[in-house]
Amino acid sequence: MTKQAPAALSATPARRHLSRRVRLWIDAFGMLLPTILGVLIFFLVPLAISFYLSFTDARLFGEPNLIGFNNYQRALSDPTFYRAMWNTAAFSMVTLVVSTVPALALAVILNERIAGRTFFRAVFFIPVVASVVGVTLLWRYLLNIDFGFVNYVIRLFGFEPIPWLTSPEWGLISVILVFSWKTIGYNMVIFLAGLQGVPPQLYEAASPDGASRWQQFLFITVPMLSPTTFFVLVTTLINCLQVFDVPVALGLTRSNTIGPADSMLTIVPLLWREAFIGGRMGYASALAWLLFVIILLLTLIQFRLSRRWVHYE
Amino acid sequence: MASTILRRPWERLLAYIVLGITGFVMVFPFIYMFLSSLKPSAEVVQVPPTLWPSEVRWSNYLEVLSIVPLGTQLINTIIVTVLVVLGWVLTSVLAGYAFARLEFPGREWLFGAYLATLMVPFAVLIVPMYRLMLVFGWVDRLEALIIPWLFTAYGTFLLRQFFMSVPRDLEDAALIDGASHWGILFRIFLPLARPAIATLATFAFLYAWNSFLWPLIIISSPARKVVTQGLVDLQALYAARVDLIMAGSTLAVLPTLIVFLFAQRYFIEGIATSGLAGR
Numbered sequence: 347m348t349k350q351a352p353a354a355l356s357a358t359p360a361r362r363h364l365s366r367r368v369r370l371w372i373d374a375f376g377m378l379l380p381t382i383l384g385v386l387i388f389f390l391v392p393l394a395i396s397f398y399l400s401f402t403d404a405r406l407f408g409e410p411n412l413i414g415f416n417n418y419q420r421a422l423s424d425p426t427f428y429r430a431m432w433n434t435a436a437f438s439m440v441t442l443v444v445s446t447v448p449a450l451a452l453a454v455i456l457n458e459r460i461a462g463r464t465f466f467r468a469v470f471f472i473p474v475v476a477s478v479v480g481v482t483l484l485w486r487y488l489l490n491i492d493f494g495f496v497n498y499v500i501r502l503f504g505f506e507p508i509p510w511l512t513s514p515e516w517g518l519i520s521v522i523l524v525f526s527w528k529t530i531g532y533n534m535v536i537f538l539a540g541l542q543g544v545p546p547q548l549y550e551a552a553s554p555d556g557a558s559r560w561q562q563f564l565f566i567t568v569p570m571l572s573p574t575t576f577f578v579l580v581t582t583l584i585n586c587l588q589v590f591d592v593p594v595a596l597g598l599t600r601s602n603t604i605g606p607a608d609s610m611l612t613i614v615p616l617l618w619r620e621a622f623i624g625g626r627m628g629y630a631s632a633l634a635w636l637l638f639v640i641i642l643l644l645t646l647i648q649f650r651l652s653r654r655w656v657h658y659e
Numbered sequence: 660m661a662s663t664i665l666r667r668p669w670e671r672l673l674a675y676i677v678l679g680i681t682g683f684v685m686v687f688p689f690i691y692m693f694l695s696s697l698k699p700s701a702e703v704v705q706v707p708p709t710l711w712p713s714e715v716r717w718s719n720y721l722e723v724l725s726i727v728p729l730g731t732q733l734i735n736t737i738i739v740t741v742l743v744v745l746g747w748v749l750t751s752v753l754a755g756y757a758f759a760r761l762e763f764p765g766r767e768w769l770f771g772a773y774l775a776t777l778m779v780p781f782a783v784l785i786v787p788m789y790r791l792m793l794v795f796g797w798v799d800r801l802e803a804l805i806i807p808w809l810f811t812a813y814g815t816f817l818l819r820q821f822f823m824s825v826p827r828d829l830e831d832a833a834l835i836d837g838a839s840h841w842g843i844l845f846r847i848f849l850p851l852a853r854p855a856i857a858t859l860a861t862f863a864f865l866y867a868w869n870s871f872l873w874p875l876i877i878i879s880s881p882a883r884k885v886v887t888q889g890l891v892d893l894q895a896l897y898a899a900r901v902d903l904i905m906a907g908s909t910l911a912v913l914p915t916l917i918v919f920l921f922a923q924r925y926f927i928e929g930i931a932t933s934g935l936a937g938r
């Protein structure tokens with residue numbers, strides 16, 4: 347490579363070099379072709395159609411007509427939309443705590459040298475891999491007001507049974523519990539990977555200086571773990587905003603409400619109901635873009651904040 | 660790794676109590692689900708509940724397969740899952756290699772744009788995808804559950820990261836011998852990438868097996884539905900037969916648990932890797 351080619355031969359390697367480069371481009375194009383076609387047909391085209399539809403009165407069938415910002419205005423004056431927004435916000439905020447704090451605590455324990463680490467890690471991970479719809483129907487049974495196991499235990503302790511799935515006050519709490527039960531193991535594994543990335547020398551340096559274990563945790567572990575924490579919070583929040591399976595499998599009723607009095611109704615179930623039960627596809631597209639904008643804004647804000655409080659190595 | 664938090668014996672005891680209670684909460688529902696699926700239908704709704712079935716009724720499983728075509732739906736789910744897993748692996752290997760190893764103009768830009776697609780919520784795509792399926796004539800057909808879902812930005816990212824870590828010397832030697840990039844990919848890189856492919860395959864399996872929203876929209880014939888839809892139908896039509904619903908849920912959950920048992924390492928590595936992407 348570094349040696350000069352003899353002058354007489356220099357034309358040929360240059361041409362060979364060019365043809366090799368062209369061949370490389372052709373190879374690259376061939377390898378990327380399935381992905382490019384997929385993204386084009388099943389992502390970019392639908393994305394553009396969705397944006398267009400959000401400004402139309404599209405129904406299940408028939409030609410859509412442009413109606414300007416009507417769908418967006420309608421959403422902003424629709425009490426059901428606000429109800430779904432409020433439910434989504436409340437669900438996300440509580441789940442953000444309930445599915446991450448226990449996950450961090452469990453990860454800290456499992457990061458210790460104790461017997462049965464891999465066993466417990468696997469056990470906590472089982473709900474993550476199990477079919478969402480399957481386990482949600484299971485919880486529908488466990489949380490039943492009359493014969494559910496959870497209320498049986500509550501009665502054993504002498505309390506009144508809780509109408510988890512039958513009262514509007516408890517509906518969203520049940521969604522939070524089932525969703526968090528399923529997510530804790532996932533977040534725990536990410537925290538565990540983050541904890542194992544903290545260099546042990548840091549602790550060794552701190553111990554002789556008389557740093558207490560709490561001080562070590564607060565001033566070494568927490569800052570070193572902040573990129574992981576940040577990642578867990580952002581992904582959990584984005585998943586929460588898009589929750590669909592749990593509220594629908596837990597709360598769908600014959601009259602197509604999600605939970606009693608729509609108490610489990612979040613944004614994506616509302617969008618699904620508007621589009622595929624109500625047939626209002628234009629309106630549903632506008633709801634989708636409102637959700638998209640919210641997710642984009644939150645992502646941007648989170649990244650801006652991360653610069654301030656996330657410690658990168 | 661260093662033990663820094665738990666030093667005293669009572670702290671360790673407390674840790675085990677926390678682990679034990681949490682483990683119980685995570686696993687007991689599954690045990691209860693399985694045991695309930697074997698009980699007579701009156702026993703699952705009795706108060707106080709029983710743990711062990713008074714008589715073991717395997718026939719519940721036969722009954723659930725006959726009242727909802729759950730057997731056919733399981734086969735549909737298997738077909739869809741196998742093809743989606745193969746598609747994810749193939750497209751990710753090809754694209755991951757091109758992004759990691761072939762220097763073509765606009766590569767970084769294209770890869771960044773592909774990753775950015777992950778930010779778009781799936782909800783944005785469901786309405787236009789439904790209309791696209793109408794145009795293609797794929798509404799209520801398994802094609803709709805397979806063909807649009809054969810590619811993945813996550814998998815491409817995973818394989819690209821892996822391929823970037825392979826030393827250059829390997830392919831330089833092969834290039835000098837006149838091997839093509841396709842040859843290098845399939846003969847040198849593919850065998851090396853087995854662990855990354857296993858991780859990706861387990862993720863694709865989970866994703867395809869558990870998918871619910873898209874099938875709910877696009878498939879309406881009972882004989883073409885997937886197992887998650889079958890379960891929801893079962894709940895809607897036979898809400899009183901909890902024994903059958905538990906048998907159906909067991910059938911839906913069991914394959915993922917079996918796969919997890921054998922591929923645990925890959926699941927956990929895959930998640931840890933996606934977590935490191937946040938760094």
